[in-house]
Amino acid sequence: xxxxxxxxxxxxxxxxxxxxxxxxxxxxxxxxxxxxxxxxxxxxxxxxxxxxxxxxxxxxxxxxxxxxxxxxxxxxxx
Numbered sequence: 001x002x003x004x005x006x007x008x009x010x011x012x013x014x015x016x017x018x019x020x021x022x023x024x025x026x027x028x029x030x031x032x033x034x035x036x037x038x039x040x041x042x043x044x045x046x047x048x049x050x051x052x053x054x055x056x057x058x059x060x061x062x063x064x065x066x067x068x069x070x071x072x073x074x075x076x077x078x
Contacts, residue, residue, distance in 0.1 A: 004055035004062050011053045011066075011077075019046035053077070 001009075024042035027033060033041060051068040064077040 002055060002062060004064050008053040008055045008064055012050070015050045015053075016046050019050050022046075023049075 020042050023045045024039060027038050027041050027045075031041070049069060051066050053064065053066050055062055055064050065074050066077050067074050
């Protein structure tokens with residue numbers, strides 16, 4: 001794995017973790033779900049809402065890109 005691939009993985013993991021914890025508490029507080037359904041629901045929401053990071057080799061070298069459901073275009077990071 002290259003340095004940018006590791007960075008993309010860590011960004012992906014960090015965003016997922018933050019969103020998972022946030023949605024876990026929101027689901028717990030504002031829904032009637034109990035037991036194992038709370039983390040399953042938080043997992044599904046965090047997976048769908050979270051931004052996607054990817055390292056791509058271009059003619060100018062390797063670059064890091066981000067795609068998010070709330071943004072129409074792919075953004076270059078860094």
